[in-house]
Amino acid sequence: MTAVLKRPLKLALVQLACGISKLTNHHRNIGADKAANLSHARAKVLEAAKAGASLIVLPECFNSPYGTQYFPKYAETLLPSPPTKEQSPSYHALSALAAEAKAYLVGGSIPELEPTTQKYYNTSMVFSPTGALIGTHRKTHLFDIDIPGKISFKESDYGKIGLSICYDVRFPELGMIAARKGAFLLVYPGAFNTTTGPMHWSLLGRARAVDNQTYVAMCSPARDMSATYHAWGHSFIVDPNANILGELEEKEDIVYADLDNETIESMRKGIPVTTQRRFDVYTDVGEV
Numbered sequence: 603m604t605a606v607l608k609r610p611l612k613l614a615l616v617q618l619a620c621g622i623s624k625l626t627n628h629h630r631n632i633g634a635d636k637a638a639n640l641s642h643a644r645a646k647v648l649e650a651a652k653a654g655a656s657l658i659v660l661p662e663c664f665n666s667p668y669g670t671q672y673f674p675k676y677a678e679t680l681l682p683s684p685p686t687k688e689q690s691p692s693y694h695a696l697s698a699l700a701a702e703a704k705a706y707l708v709g710g711s712i713p714e715l716e717p718t719t720q721k722y723y724n725t726s727m728v729f730s731p732t733g734a735l736i737g738t739h740r741k742t743h744l745f746d747i748d749i750p751g752k753i754s755f756k757e758s759d760y761g762k763i764g765l766s767i768c769y770d771v772r773f774p775e776l777g778m779i780a781a782r783k784g785a786f787l788l789v790y791p792g793a794f795n796t797t798t799g800p801m802h803w804s805l806l807g808r809a810r811a812v813d814n815q816t817y818v819a820m821c822s823p824a825r826d827m828s829a830t831y832h833a834w835g836h837s838f839i840v841d842p843n844a845n846i847l848g849e850l851e852e853k854e855d856i857v858y859a860d861l862d863n864e865t866i867e868s869m870r871k872g873i874p875v876t877t878q879r880r881f882d883v884y885t886d887v888g889e890v
């Protein structure tokens with residue numbers, strides 16, 4: 603999916619502690635307690651909003667332990683939209699939180715149960731600062747006017763973001779299609795692990811940034827060695843030149859970066875691959 607946001611903007615990735623934690627009694631089993639996770643996510647998102655972030659991202663499976671064995675217990679029904687509070691407490695919590703934070707909120711992902719087919723999905727929901735749902739993504743493998751003193755509206759100040767989930771980052775086509783449709787930022791709520799994380803997490807995010815000359819944001823849960831799945835952590839934000847603007851370690855924390863148009867424009871001017879494609883020689887797979 604793509605969403606449209608005004609730039610420049612401050613982006614925050616919330617590397618949430620969402621596995622089962624043994625840190626303190628207070629935090630014990632927080633990963634297994636959806637209501638506690640939603641309340642903890644609220645506190646961290648409001649912290650990011652207070653720091654000035656207008657686009658805030660939560661990680662993959664932010665309100666449940668990560669693992670398909672947990673899907674039946676934690677899954678919510680999102681269709682028909684809008685769901686009731688009973689069908690999807692997370693939908694309502696995220697919608698209210700986006701409005702409270704007055705920020706765009708990429709709600710990481712949650713397990714979804716499709717009521718007709720009874721199939722499970724790993725689904726991300728995106729809310730606007732009014733609390734409206736503006737997009738969803740299920741993991742799959744310019745009007746410019748300036749009349750002085752009257753009206754000024756610059757549609758080109760707005761940009762789209764492309765959203766995929768975790769393993770999706772290994773499929774360059776998704777990011778490429780989003781970038782070719784105008785996305786300036788590719789967001790991946792994700793939960794790599796302590797095996798594949800050190801090998802590929804950073805490499806893949808930086809590769810997608812260079813491929814598409816966009817910003818890329820990879821938002822992981824914090825690592826919890828007492829959970830059944832050990833998330834890599836290391837949430838990071840990278841610019842279109844593959845420079846890491848900020849990266850976390852494995853514990854709970856928030857990383858911020860200011861994103862602008864100029865960096866993308868200057869990168870695309872300097873290395874103009876976006877205008878040099880040879881569709882007379884090979885097929886335009888990004889044109890779908």
Ligand SMILES: NC(=O)CCC(=O)C(=O)O
Nearest residue numbers: 768769792793794795798
């Ligand atoms: N949650 C995921 O999709 C994990 C993907 C992963 O670890 C990988 O290496 O890819």
